[in-house]
Amino acid sequence: MNDERVPDSPTDDDLPEQMRVRREKRARLLAAGVDPYPVEVPRTHTLAQVRASYSELAPDTATGDRVAVTGRVMFIRNTGKLCFATLREGDGTELQAMLSLNKVGEDALSAWKADVDLGDHVFVAGEVITSRRGELSVLADEWRLAAKSLRPLPVAHKELAEETRIRQRYVDLILRQQARETVRNRAAVVRSLRESFHSRGFTEVETPMLQTMHGGATARPFATHSNALDAELFLRIAPELYLKRCVVGGLEKVFEINRNFRNEGSDSSHSPEFAMLEYYEAYATYDSNAVMTRELIQEAALAAFGSLTVTLADGTDYDLSGEWTTLTMYGSLSDALGEEVTPETPVDVLRKHADAHGAELDPKLGHGKLIEELWEHLVGNDLYAPTFVRDFPIETSPLTRQHRSRPGVAEKWDLYVRGFELATGYSELVDPVVERERLEDQARLGAAGDDEAMQLDEDFLRALEYGMPPSGGVGMGVDRLLMALTGLGIRETILFPQVRPE
């Protein structure tokens, strides 16, 4: 042990009383030869196993069976010669421990009262019984500390402040069953996605997160530097251009579930670091991949929640069953405006519509952006039931194939759920000459100061020049899928969201 203090580390005198008391208990135990952090304890059963084995005991039953269990002390009730403690283990299962003077003896009982605090991990061995009130319990003949807690837990029956829940997620997980369930639900959803892909013959790949060019989406990237290459690198904003290289190479059904990074602020539906699912399939189109995306989501709902109707955090039910509504962007916007708009509608007419509906839009926006912003304002934000919106303006969809019959629009859909964008799907643009023109437009925007514009990725174009089969592709935010299925904000679906340093 090292007694030298780091200059900034607090001395015991600075600590609140409750923390000082626990540190003193730890020191006292060590001095008495008791290890407050033993390397192991001889546990024979989990709390869940005990609960499962003795589910139907009458009150005041003695089974004669001895078990040795562990758990975190969540509540303590002492009555002189008889002590009760509620133990909890990882999955939230609780079991009562009882320490009676005539079973453990005077020394062990007074040590229990003196040494054990709320939050400590303890080991308790004894007979499985039920109390007079019928509570399943372990009546200890032996107990021991498994790990001493040096910080007082927040009071268990008041809701923890949201900031503390996020900054100290470990405390949130200790206290809130819902916090633990959210983590498991997310794992179940991601697992279901993978299984859905595997059952359809897709291959999971991992493509670069450190990229020399940022592309595949329009967003500001995080920039970093490689010392070895002496080159600027970017944390990826999307895996799209690499997944398409895979399709060129003959991996005709590929998917990736991994992190993307966008150098932007966070709010209730955005996080600078977020999990993204993208998948590409040769000979698919935006029609077929819309069907598959719906199936993926429905299969995830069934796998994680057992139903196509999920219960959201506010208690309301949300129906994901059946086929979902499909709109076109221009059609639904025309209906909302009460006047026909098309890809030919001039910018000044669109701007008048924006003014008339109180949408303050950047005067530099062109036709495509104006349409999308107006649509989001007037239609998208109010789409509650799952809805596919199809046929976006071509100029804001640089990686998407032009519509096979309708000029000016792209074969692209967005999936909206409860007013936010959950996924997007394309019939992919595979003509390398047209793709080069689109990326050159993007590069011009970038040169003009648009720091969200894509860069011109020559290697990607070279790959396309070898010939990419007609393909459909989809991107879906995994955090947002959890939001859609649970009604939680994005910072609840992410275990450790970004927070400003304390």
Added chain:
RNA sequence: GGGCCGUUAGCUCAAUUGGUAGAGCUGCGGACUUUUAAUCCGUAGGUUCUGGGUUCGAGCCCCAGGCGGCCCA
């Protein structure tokens, strides 16, 4: 980026017009062999986010900043 709101004990929150900063739980001491947020008695715990200012006097008013939330862009 703009506007509004919040920031007080370990946790959740009070504090009247600017006049001694309180409660519950937690903690500490004590009683209690069937409790379930145990109960009862006693008791401790504060740089009121930070820094300036006004005032006889500031948790409260003013200025600047930090952190957080909501709304808008």
